[in-house]
Amino acid sequence: MRKFAIAAGVAVGLLLGAGSRASAQIVAKVYVGAPPPVEIVEHPPAAPGPRYIWIKGHHAWRDGHYVWEPGRWEIPPRGRHVWIPGHWDREPGGYFWVDGHWAR
Numbered sequence: 276m277r278k279f280a281i282a283a284g285v286a287v288g289l290l291l292g293a294g295s296r297a298s299a300q301i302v303a304k305v306y307v308g309a310p311p312p313v314e315i316v317e318h319p320p321a322a323p324g325p326r327y328i329w330i331k332g333h334h335a336w337r338d339g340h341y342v343w344e345p346g347r348w349e350i351p352p353r354g355r356h357v358w359i360p361g362h363w364d365r366e367p368g369g370y371f372w373v374d375g376h377w378a379r
Contacts, residue, residue, distance in 0.1 A: 306369035307336050317346050326350050328358055330375065352377055 311334045319329045332346040351358070361375035 302374075304366075304368075304371040305336060306366070306371050308369045309341075310365075310370055311363045312341055315343055319346055319348070323348055324350075330358055331360060333361055333372075334363070336372065 314334070315332060317332055322329070327348040328351055330347050330349050332344050334341040335344045336342075349358075356377040356379055359376050359378050362373050363370050364373050365371075
C-alpha cells in the first residue's frame, strides 16, 4: 500500500509540474528498422497571413509503417522565432524522429 501511495504522489507531482516552464520534458525514442522514404516535395498554398511560417511535411511512423504528415502554416509564438525542422536520425537501434521546434 505504501508503494502505491508513493507512486500516486509522484504521478500527481508530475501532472502538476507539467504546466510549469521549469518542468523536464520526457521524450521516449521509438526506433524504426527501415529508413524513412524520400521526402515528398510540397508546394505550399498561399500563406493565410503575413506572419505565418510554412512548416514542411514529413514521414511519421504509425501503426507499423511510414505515413506522410502534410506541411502546415503556423504563426511563430511570442514574436520573432525560427522553426527548426524535425528530422529522422539514426543510432545503432535504428531510426528515430527528432521533433521540430521553435527557437529564438
